[in-house]
Amino acid sequence: MKPNRNVQGRRQRVAEKSLCEALAALDRPADAHALLQDLCTPAELQALADRWAVARLLDEGLPYRTIQDRTGVSVTTIGRVARCLTGGAGGYVKALAATR
Numbered sequence: 885m886k887p888n889r890n891v892q893g894r895r896q897r898v899a900e901k902s903l904c905e906a907l908a909a910l911d912r913p914a915d916a917h918a919l920l921q922d923l924c925t926p927a928e929l930q931a932l933a934d935r936w937a938v939a940r941l942l943d944e945g946l947p948y949r950t951i952q953d954r955t956g957v958s959v960t961t962i963g964r965v966a967r968c969l970t971g972g973a974g975g976y977v978k979a980l981a982a983t984r
Contacts (some may be wrong), residue, residue: 938965939976 894980920929934946934957941951948962969976 898932908982911951935961936979938962939969942966943980 937955938951938957948959951962952959
């Protein structure tokens, strides 16, 4: 029998909420880093860090090519981050505002 997509979607939302609560509950950046190291492979953690660096540089108004030169991230990834900044869920915008 094929799994019910609604049940899977609900489980995913509950799991994501729980993860977000765990991250938000941590007071120190070192603790958040430790959790991310435990959760992610080195490549996944690098991808997250790269996207965050791109978001910060886009927020500064730098052109894509300059960001690519500074970070080594592809123009495609830079474009994806830029789309999330303008039409995403608002996470980048809130995090950028909170870290200024």
